Amino acid sequence: MEHLKPIAHILIFPLPIQGAVNSMLKLAELILLASDAQIHITFLTTEHVHSRLMLHANAASRFESYPGFSLRTFSDGLPEDHPRGSDKFGEMVDAVESVSCPLLREMLVTDRANPPQEKPITCIIPDGSYNFALDVGKEVGIPVIYFDTISPSCLWVYLCLPKLIEDGEVPFQENWEMEAIVGVPGIGSLLRRRDFPDFCRANNPASDVMIQRISEQAKQFRKASGFILNTFEDLEAPLLSYMRSHFPNMYVVGPLHLHLKERMLRKETTTSTTLLSYCSNSLWHEDKSCIEWLDGQPLRSVIFCSFGSHVCLTKEQLMEFWQGLVNSGTRFLWIRRQRSVTGMDDDVHKWQEQIPSGLLKGMKENGYVTSWAPQEDVLSHPSIGGFLTHSGWNSTLESIVEGKPMLCWPYYVDQLVISRYVSHVWKVGLDMKDICDRDIIENMVRDLMDRRRGEYSQNVNALAYLARQSVHEDGSSYCSLNKLVDDIMSLKLPA
Missing domain, CATH: 3.40.50.2000 (Glycogen Phosphorylase B;)
Structure with missing residues (x-):
């Protein structure tokens, strides 16, 4: 130039x-x-x-x-x-x-x-x-x-x-x-x-x-x-x-x-x-091996789970999410960034020792856990059928563009407003704010990925077209x- x-x-x-x-x-x-x-x-x-x-x-x-x-x-x-x-x-x-x-x-x-x-x-x-x-x-x-x-x-x-x-x-x-x-x-x-x-x-x-x-x-x-x-x-x-x-x-x-x-x-x-x-403008190392794992999964069968760059869960909240996901029977890709869980070690072998054996077995059968991922590539992958998200604005727009319905668990600032818009204005997903219960998580994942997938997919695909x-x-x-x-x-x- x-x-x-x-x-x-x-x-x-x-x-x-x-x-x-x-x-x-x-x-x-x-x-x-x-x-x-x-x-x-x-x-x-x-x-x-x-x-x-x-x-x-x-x-x-x-x-x-x-x-x-x-x-x-x-x-x-x-x-x-x-x-x-x-x-x-x-x-x-x-x-x-x-x-x-x-x-x-x-x-x-x-x-x-x-x-x-x-x-x-x-x-x-x-x-x-x-x-x-x-x-x-x-x-x-x-x-x-x-x-x-x-x-x-x-x-x-x-x-x-x-x-x-x-x-x-x-x-x-x-x-x-x-x-x-x-x-x-x-x-x-x-x-x-x-x-x-x-x-x-x-x-x-x-x-x-x-x-x-x-x-x-x-x-x-x-x-x-x-x-x-x-x-x-x-x-x-x-x-x-x-x-x-x-x-x-x-x-x-x-x-x-x-x-x-x-x-x-x-x-x-x-x-x-x-x-x-x-x-890529990432401030963390992106593990692209998760794309290889997604390549081996059926079409729209995986829910992508990422709470962004600032959300910190408690160990108890993490266990509720993982148990709900495993109980739903849905394949999931979970992003577990460093320092994202209080009360758990970042070392993969040490935190696995803290997980009940039955839950760990279910995660290994249906889940893939990594520290960070190229999010735009993940959301555009045909195996992804939904997004469990903190409702950050970048994440929300990226999900809409790729036509992926959302299950929202907002944390703070604008995320609380965005999740309301996702569920009640654009009608492209569910708002789970203030809730962290394995039974509710299981039920909402089933709604997003199966029972109401057609409804949400139709709405979000219409918005994706307008975005393009x-x-x-x-x-x-x-x-x-x-x-x-x-x-x-x-x-x-x-x-």
Whole structure:
């Protein structure tokens, strides 16, 4: 690819967790492809994330074909053995913000005062949770376009949180979990109290850190130059229409992983450039041997079980899941990431010693357990018939694109809202939130994989078709990405 003089230079700044890094790397590659090298991108992340990307992903070799892409790192100040997981998520975010806020300001001021060889940064695309990024951008006269990698439905709930607090719907007590929340415009009475994150149960919203952070986010979004969503129009049309009435400058460019594959395919057919077909942005080693195991299983006979990169189960919860799966008689592929189960050793021989012999025998007959897997490849495999998931947004979109119904066991944040949408709006699966009982798990697995498979498969396949249409040339997401690129290249900065 010819190295043209850039028209614009974007700083992309993700939250340093698997889902956000994956989404923002895909967005970066999409922008590079769509701009035909007229936009340069600096991708800013922590040294911890960078080292894991270099070790486990093909990101480094893949981005070598883009002269306008560079990685820049900083230390998050945490020890290398810090888990940076869900139970320590707040610590990680606080550490990153304390370091990155002054770093970002210094980068942008120095960049503009002493122009480098390449074009100075002209636009910032930070994660939606980085409230400080907008203030820093305004200080130096650089526009900010937020990219919130959570689901639009949950984002909208968050943006409405100040009004929910004002109206007295939040916070609420533990009782009356089934009572509807009616103060989220455009959603009606779909969501119940049990579909809201735990911090909405805070006794004093004025002192709750998460509520304060989200309330500030709602203010910042209204002052930003725009924001990007990883979804497609036909999946959430009524909600997106309502959101546009409040935030007109929205770029709906998803599903990102499918959109990237479409742009890559078009590039390969119109130029001599060869791009890698699989875009791994994994922070863990992917065990591809599970694909060989899937190759030997019957069509749509396996349920894929993965709770993502942050969920931590107790040993008791793990036993309930495994016993329910074994009792269902359904083949299953289980992802057991390191440090994902409290009270159990990560060593395969040691944790197997802690499993009852009857359960271990059933697992060996019908199950396959591995530490991590190439999820997009797994979900696209013809042997997979369903997905037992934590309802992370990337996982949900990947499952929809591949036409795989879902059994949802959400853990926190947007997952609680997403699982409700899966079961009651899109009707492509079941919501098992707040439940971890072997008998219920067994029954729901049978529903998903057998008794109601036809119903769910028909619904999810219809959405998969619409997703593919959205990223084709002239599709809604395809056009929205082109508009994003055009807007970034034509931005007029204040003097």
